Amino acid sequence: DARVTQTPRDKVTEMGQEVTMRCQPILGHNTVFWYRQTMMQGLxxxxxxxxxxxxxxxxxxxxRFSAEMPDATLATLKIQPSEPRDSxxxxxASGFxxxxxxxxxxxxxGSRLTVL
Amino acid sequence: SQQGEEDPQALSIQEGENATMNCSYKTSINNLQWYRQNSGRGLVHLILIRSNEREKHSGRLRVTLDTSKKSSSLLITASRAADTASYFCATYSMNTGFQKLVFGTGTRLLVSP
Structure with missing residues (x-):
């Protein structure tokens, strides 16, 4: 059962710290998206x-944000330095x-990020 | 910025009733999709309707599309408690060259037993 895998599921960090979120898209998919969801802004x-x-x-x-896809099995989203508003x-998400x-x-x- | 706006923002019904959610969008599209999100989970694709289609069915789901009004509706018939979730419409908008899938604001559906 193919699925998109994200790590970590939950991350609590302090303001100023670097945060890296990882994603393994479904093999064979040609497109990868990163979304952020908050109550105020939606998706x-x-x-x-x-x-x-x-x-x-x-x-x-x-x-402060950077996104990369070093190979077909890994996409990363990095925040450096993190701020409380990044919570x-x-x-x-991936798709063909x-x-x-x-x-x-x-x-x-999803990866739930809390920046204190 | 969001391409779509859902209406209502929240809907509360009893099991067995029908639930209707509406989506309005801003620019020309080639298709419109509906997704479902259970609390704390990722979104799951439900159904896609192309711009040359007016209505589409999938199980208890019925989707309509009116491109002249730039609107779509999702009808869930004979709702169940398990249908409780947020529902989002999404489009690839023309103003982004149909490259980006942009989501609406969502409708939170609560189905009570």
């Missing part, structure tokens, strides 16, 4: 990759998406 798209190449990261605060649930925007996404269970 925000942070960044996405197509065939491992970053296509758009305009949703991320550039000074949220971060979701990774066709040109012109067709295809469903498969979501991981």
């Amino acid at each position: 925000e798209l942070l960044a996405y990759f197509r065939n491992r190449a970053p296509l758009d990261d305009s949703g991320m605060p550039k000074d 949220a649930v971060y979701f990774c 998406l066709l040109a012109g925007g067709t295809g469903e996404l498969f979501f991981g269970e």
Whole structure:
């Protein structure tokens, strides 16, 4: 049963610390998205990759967030330094998406980040 | 920014009743999707309707799409307590070259036994 795997599931850290969230997309999927979910903002798209190449990261605060996909089995989202306002649930989703925007996404269970 | 707005924000019904959720979006689309999120879990894809379709069924789900009004509705018939979740519509919007899947604000559905 293929699934998107995210680690850690829960992370509590102090302001200023570096946080790295990892995602293993479903094998064969060509697109990976990172979303952030909060009560106030809902689901925000942070960044996405197509065939491992970053296509758009305009949703991320550039000074502290970075997203990479070092290989087809791993996507990472890093926050350095972390701030309390970064507290949220971060979701990774993958899909086999066709040109012109067709295809469903498969979501991981999320990484709940709390920055004190 | 969100492409879609769901209405109502919250809906509370009894088991056996039907639940209808609406989604409005802003730009031209080629398809619209509905997802479900149980508390503390990731989103799960429910159904996709293409822009040239007006209605689609899947089990107890019925989705309609009106591209002239830029709106969609999700109907869950004969609801069950297990349907309690948040429901989101999502679109690949034209103003992003149909590249980004952007989600609406969601409807929280509570089905009481």
